[in-house]
Amino acid sequence: MVERSATAGVGTASSDAAAATQAEISAEMATQAEISAEMAAIERDSRPDEPQPRLAYPPYRSSILRHPTMAPHRVDPEAVELLAPVFGDRDVDPLDADLTVQHDGQPIGERIVVTGRVLDGDGRPVAGQLVEIWQANAAGRYRHQRDQHAAPLDPNFTGTGRCLTGPDGGYRFTTIKPGPYPWLNHHNAWRPAHLHFSLFGTAFTQRLITQLYFPGDPLFALDPIYRSITDQRARDRLVAAYDHDVTRHQWCTGYRWDIVLTGTGRTWTEQGAHP
Numbered sequence: 001m002v003e004r005s006a007t008a009g010v011g012t013a014s015s016d017a018a019a020a021t022q023a024e025i026s027a028e029m030a031t032q033a034e035i036s037a038e039m040a041a042i043e044r045d046s047r048p049d050e051p052q053p054r055l056a057y058p059p060y061r062s063s064i065l066r067h068p069t070m071a072p073h074r075v076d077p078e079a080v081e082l083l084a085p086v087f088g089d090r091d092v093d094p095l096d097a098d099l100t101v102q103h104d105g106q107p108i109g110e111r112i113v114v115t116g117r118v119l120d121g122d123g124r125p126v127a128g129q130l131v132e133i134w135q136a137n138a139a140g141r142y143r144h145q146r147d148q149h150a151a152p153l154d155p156n157f158t159g160t161g162r163c164l165t166g167p168d169g170g171y172r173f174t175t176i177k178p179g180p181y182p183w184l185n186h187h188n189a190w191r192p193a194h195l196h197f198s199l200f201g202t203a204f205t206q207r208l209i210t211q212l213y214f215p216g217d218p219l220f221a222l223d224p225i226y227r228s229i230t231d232q233r234a235r236d237r238l239v240a241a242y243d244h245d246v247t248r249h250q251w252c253t254g255y256r257w258d259i260v261l262t263g264t265g266r267t268w269t270e271q272g273a274h275p
């Protein structure tokens, strides 16, 4: 989840950390966009939507080495994977959904509420679903040993939370708006501010992971992870909407974001770990 390094590359593009400039990465993404437009024109009838990211997207350097080159080998899951509880070793407490009350003091940053619904492809609510989030703090730093970014940790912020969806499929988190952070995909690379989301379904084998972005982020155009999703409508589905009805007087701003699990309007989900 916190991946700032990359190993040596193979093929036409190197995955060496910080080997390329932003201009070079942007040029590669522009080329990818042209290819995408051509593909869309050719395949409009059979493949009008491409909601999932390209597994091999050379501007996103670690995808060069990570994407599968062969069809997946299917195996039956172990019974324990189908039947074991997915909630961890203790029940989900309502306070687990408030990332601002996990320590003695208040964390630094813009307090926000993020809420929405988990839905299936027909718009039906998915109730009783475990939703987990993890994120950087307001300075763009994860509380994780692999994150040695020169930004301060917040002693009052861990950056993890969870809740169960209600009968209407609704979830709700109170947290701090994360900052953008640098990573080593290329020189001077910065990720747009985001929250990582995990949904477990009813078994460990059904876990889905995705990311929520915030509207109007100037880093969208520069980020190869965001842009590895080539369909703009699919990208837009990852961006929460500012909702003034969620915003609370003298307390916090609010965002709304629905997660759709199936169908053509489904939310992008990750095939591997992303920073």
Ligand SMILES: [Fe+2]
Pocket (backbone or CB within 6 Å): 001, 136, 194, 196, 274, 275
């Ligand atoms: Fe991240």
